[in-house]
Amino acid sequence: MTEFSRRGLARLAAGLSIVAIGATAALAQGPTFFRIGTGGTAGTYYPVGGMIANAVSSPPNLILTAQASNGSVANINGVVSGQLESGFTQADVAAWAYTGTGLFEGKPKAEDLRLIANLYPESIHFVAAKSANVKSIADLKGKRVSLDEPGSGTLVDARIILKAFGLTEADIKPEYVKPNQAADKMRDGSLDAFVFVGGYPTSAIAELAATGGGVDIIPIMGPQVDELRKQYSFFAEDEIPAGTYKGADAAKTLAVGAQWVTSAKVSADTVYAITKALWADKTRAALDAGHAKGKMIRKETALAGAGVPLHPGAEKFYKEVGLIK
Incomplete structure (x- = not known):
């Protein structure tokens, strides 16, 4: 064998070794898996998350x-513990977790919680039987009102709103049951009103409006709303249109965003890639075609009602597109 061929073989062997090392490193690194904690399979979070x-x-x-x-609390706990890379949550629940208040009073602050995007509004419904003749939050005084279950975000929101309008639980006849059960109780006449937080229209209220003697959606409006929004950044103004529920007029209300959160421990490169892909044309087409709430997921409102800091990877993308400076 000539000296040239020996040198050539040596170079070839060295080159193959480098390729092999690179391939082994790539295999070792592997794909990035990113889980999204959503909600129950019958709710909205799950299909939107899949989409x-x-x-x-x-x-x-x-x-x-x-x-x-x-849902929200389980997803935040999953993100904080590292069992999930990300999850969907109501903006209010995220803010309480981050600050150790509300539902998370007395618990360690979820200081690593970070926002990827605000997705769509979840409207606060104060639903009253037409027969109860409730036209404002103040009219709930002395009425039988379900505020949702203990430990729910809805209960905390309901208390905040009642307080803003000068009411406490001592001023009403409170009950603490899920919205579906509350709708059944309203149908049989044992309840005057209940509170629900979620995207409209929701089937429990729609069925009640159509078959249970009719409902009113109580407006949340007035100077109290301005004060509420100053105090709680996660509240956004909203309106439930006339006809959303049979026989119910349009009602001004508040909403909390359904938000996609992650951990500060997730790499900025990963979150940047995900955020960029979320707002790409391909995803836009899928959102518009895939679910009623998908059409409400808009880049222009991606930062609305944020109660936790942006993840640096998401922040990089929003700066690039001019949503933040």
């Missing part, structure tokens, strides 16, 4: 999956 996961994934490098869960 986003499918649109944003870019196999084999980045693979997102939607995971059914018990």
Whole structure:
């Protein structure tokens, strides 16, 4: 064998070794898996999460999956503990977790919680039987009102709003049951009103409006709302249109955003790639076609009602597109 061929073989062997090392490193690194904690399979979070996961994934490098869960609180606990890379939550619940207030009073602050995007509004419904003749929050005084279950975000929101309008639980006849049970109680005449937080229209209220003697959506409006929004940044003004529920007039109300959160411990590169893909044309088409709430997920409102800081990866994208300076 000539000296040239020996040198050539040596170079070839060295080159193959470098390729092999690079391939081994790539295999070791593997794809990035990114779970989204959503909600129950019958709710809105789960299908929206699946729709986003499918649109944003870019196999084999980045693979997102939607995971059914018990909703906002469970998702935040999952993100904080590292059992989930991300999750959907109400903006108010995220803010309470971050500050150790509300539902998270007395618990360690979830200081690593970070925002990827605000998704769509979840409207606060104060629903009253037409027969109860309730036209304002103040009219609930002395009425039988369900505020949702203990431990729910809805209960905390309801207390905040009642207080803003000069009422406490001592001023009403409070009950603490889920909205579906409350609708049944209203139908049989044992309840005057109940509170529900979620995207409209919701089936429990729609069925009640159609078959249970009719409902009114009590407006949340007036100077009290301005004070509320100064105190609680996660509240946004909202309106439930006339006809959303049979026989019910349009009602000004408040909403909390359904938000996508992650941990500060997740890499900025990963979150940047996910945020950029979320607002890409491909995802826009999937959101518009896939679910009624998908059309409400808009880049222009991606930062609305933020109660926790932006993740640096998301912040980088929003600066690039001029949403923040």
